[in-house]
Amino acid sequence: MRVVQCLFILIVCSLASFCEAALVLRTAAQESSEPKFLNLGKPGGSAVGGICVDIFRQIEKINPEIRFVGDQIWMPRARIDAYAKAGNIDVICGLQKISRNTVLYDLLDTQLFSVDYLLAVRADDKINIESWDDIRRLGDDGIILALRGFGIVDILQGVGGLTIDAGGTSSASNLRKLLMGRGRFYCHRSPGIKQAIRSAGMQDQIRLISKPVHTEKFFMGIRKNLPTEQVKKINEVLILLEKSGELKKVFDKYKE
Known part of the structure; x- marks a missing residue:
């Protein structure tokens, strides 16, 4: 962990040395968060794109004093x-x-985007669900797969009475678990979940159900002790x- 941390700091500092901006903000590309961050795989160009990278570039365009590094x-x-x-x-x-986010970060007021959380099931599962209560009544036959460390885990726990398996670290691993019968549902955001199913080549094996749907708003998170003047600059843009x-x-x- 310490070696990785030192390497990250070294890379970010090296990137920052090329920036003439008055405000250099350190960030990172969050794994398994498509389409917030997407692996573009472009030789000789940016390897990471997505909603957040585009937002960073738009902020830099509006205020050239600001530069994001680490994305x-x-x-x-x-x-x-x-x-x-x-x-x-920093960001x-x-x-x-x-609460897990607001304890660590100050969230700026401007909504970046909102997404719907959908449920995926095996294509041959004919289950008909209308509400979270229907899933709750399934008990251990209604296990919901989710990504470890993601906000949807907290949200599902807040619903109460649901059986959640948040051991998966990627959509691909959770979709495989779904096909193996190690969960009845996979809950993930849209946009994102359809692309994950396509990337796994499981379009004929996995289907999305229309209910229930949970909508969440997303914001920019700033570390707690970032200077007020710097926060103000980001907020204004x-x-x-x-x-x-x-x-x-x-x-x-990036809509699907």
Whole structure:
């Protein structure tokens, strides 16, 4: 862990040395968070894209004094949080207003985007669900798979009475568990879940059900002790992007 942390700091510092911006903000690309962050795999170009990277670039465009570094470095959410606690990450893009997030970060008021959380089941599962109560009544036959460390786990726990397996670290692993019968449902956000099913080549094996649906808003998270003047600069640009419709344009680009 310490070696990885030192390497991250070295890379980010090296990137920052090329920036003439007055405000350099350290971040990271969150693993398994498509389409917030997407693996583009472009030789000679950016390896990471997605909603958050586009938002970072829009902020830099509006205010050239601001520069984000680290968004081309993949990192699991737990490590991002650890680095933020240590003061080595300043910004995390796309957080829900849940206690686990607000304890670590200040969330800016401007909504970046909102998503719907959908449930996937095996294609041959003819189950008909209308509400969370229906799933609750299934007991151990209604296990919901979710991604470890993601906000949806807290949200599902808050519903109460649901059986949740949050051991999976990627959509691919949870979809495999679903096919193996190690869960009845996989809960993940849209946009994101359809792309994950396609990437796994499971379009004929997995289907989405229409109910229940849970909607969540996402915001920009700032580490607690970031100077007020720096927070103000970020906030001002986000307000401009929201009013101009640019934030919506970015999100619409990644709609499924």
